[in-house]
Amino acid sequence: MTDPRPNDPLERVQARRRRHRRRPLAVRALAVAGGGLLVLGAALLLLPLPEVALPLGAGGLGLLALEYEWAAQTLACVMDTASRARRGLRRVPRVVGVAGAAAGIAIVLLTLVTALAVAGLPPFG
Numbered sequence: 001m002t003d004p005r006p007n008d009p010l011e012r013v014q015a016r017r018r019r020h021r022r023r024p025l026a027v028r029a030l031a032v033a034g035g036g037l038l039v040l041g042a043a044l045l046l047l048p049l050p051e052v053a054l055p056l057g058a059g060g061l062g063l064l065a066l067e068y069e070w071a072a073q074t075l076a077c078v079m080d081t082a083s084r085a086r087r088g089l090r091r092v093p094r095v096v097g098v099a100g101a102a103a104g105i106a107i108v109l110l111t112l113v114t115a116l117a118v119a120g121l122p123p124f125g
Helices: 009-021 025-046 050-065 069-089 095-117
Strands: none
Touching: 009 050, 009 069, 025 050, 050 069
């Protein structure tokens, strides 16, 4: 049995685009609002908020891909890169992931202790 969903990211974006083209003009105009989301996501990248900016940017790019070819090709590239990164992360041993999380927690705790010591707050004061 064949999979009805294409494997190639560009083919998936193009299929979504064909379905979108059959929608009413008012709905299609909302897709252009994706440009605003993309700009907002780019602005949030300038702030230290990538956990908000990246999904907003991807959503905006997805909406723009429904109308514009350049956005469809860019979205296909982003989807392919994300898929390769996801496969790469699956190969990382669990021990390495746990060690990375432990190291991150240790860095946060050491930073907090150092800040308390420099400020002269208890128990260092």
